[in-house]
Amino acid sequence: MMWRAESVGRQIQLELSDLIHRHLKDPRxxxxxxxxxxxxxDLKFARVHVSVMGDGQLRDxxxxxxxxxxxxxxRELGRRIRLRNVPELEFRLDESLEQASRIDRLLDxxxx
Numbered sequence: 001m002m003w004r005a006e007s008v009g010r011q012i013q014l015e016l017s018d019l020i021h022r023h024l025k026d027p028r029x030x031x032x033x034x035x036x037x038x039x040x041x042d043l044k045f046a047r048v049h050v051s052v053m054g055d056g057q058l059r060d061x062x063x064x065x066x067x068x069x070x071x072x073x074x075r076e077l078g079r080r081i082r083l084r085n086v087p088e089l090e091f092r093l094d095e096s097l098e099q100a101s102r103i104d105r106l107l108d109x110x111x112x
Contacts, residue, residue: 002041008083009037012046015080016073023076024069030054030062035094039087046087049094059093066091 017034031053038047050066052059066073070089078086 005039005041005043008043008081008087009039009046011081012039012048012077012087013037015077016048019073019076020066024065024072026065026069028061029065030058032062032066035096043083044085044087046089048089048091050091051094051096063091063093 013034013036016037020029020032020034033051033053034048035051036049038049039045050063052062054062074086074089
């Protein structure tokens with residue numbers, strides 16, 4: 001039944017991306033990209049990986065803003081996705097894009 005969790009994760013990722021970009025109008029929210037969602041097998045918990053463009057302070061405030069918007073996001077997910085229970089959401093900062101950028105810079109420095 002793992003395919004069900006993956007399918008729900010993809011659906012949550014698409015809907016959260018839309019909700020964040022179109023409906024959250026908080027000026028403290030930086031440019032947020034939902035990079036992935038891991039859903040538990042029982043579909044009760046979802047870990048949402050997000051990437052935020054900007055410095056460390058903007059990342060922190062963006063994560064706090066997303067945490068404050070959790071009730072709204074869960075309610076809207078419930079309206080958009082047909083599930084018995086909407087998973088509890090946990091936002092995590094995805095630093096893989098930043099690490100890839102850092103590696104690219106190091107490789108460029110080695111070339112020159």
